[in-house]
Amino acid sequence: MAVKWLDDPEDHDFxxxxxxxxxxAEDATVTATVTELRSAKPxxxxxxxxxxxxxxxxxxxxxxxVKSDLAKIEAGKKLSPILLVRxxxxxxxxxxxxxxxxxxxFLTEENTAIPCRLVSWVHPA
Structure with missing residues (x-):
């Protein structure tokens, strides 16, 4: 079964x-980093x-x-993209x-391309 993905992360993911x-990290760094995640290209x-x-x-x-997400995959539901900080x-x-x-x-198919948003830590000046 193929894993299906939403186009964008859901608000609660952020x-x-x-x-x-x-x-x-400190609050200002977290806020700036999550702001970058929101606008990062997939x-x-x-x-x-x-x-x-x-x-x-x-x-x-x-x-x-994991069991819940595997059930969603089996039911053909879309999962939310992954948020990553380099x-x-x-x-x-x-x-x-x-x-x-x-x-x-991974448990479904380790080579499936997962949509992600990837940013580096943002340290406000």
Whole structure:
């Protein structure tokens, strides 16, 4: 079964990204970075490459959120694109929102091109 994707992330995805990123950076940096995510052009990356760049392992099929996303895929529903923040060579890329969706896509077909928004951290002056 092919994974289907929405054209744009949903508004609550940006809120979730901000919540997560707020544990890694100061408020002004998070706000500026999420603003960049909102306007970033979509690009496509494979699930296996996203997990490698983020230095994360695939979550198991029985994870409740992965299981929910797998059910959506099976039902032909579209998933929301993934929000990514580029790391440095020393620090991993952050999946700001969509880790479970990446894992569900990986478990379905690891080479599927996933629509993403990818930005670098924005540090306000």
């Amino acid at each position: 809120d979730a990204a901000a919540d997560y990123l707020s544990m890694l 690009l496509y990356r494979k699930a296996k490459d996203i997990l490698r760049a983020a230095r994360l392992t695939v979550l198991p099929v029985d994870n409740p959120h 790391g440095t060579p020393a620090d991993a890329m952050q999946i700001a929102d969509g880790y479970h969706r990446v894992c569900a896509s």
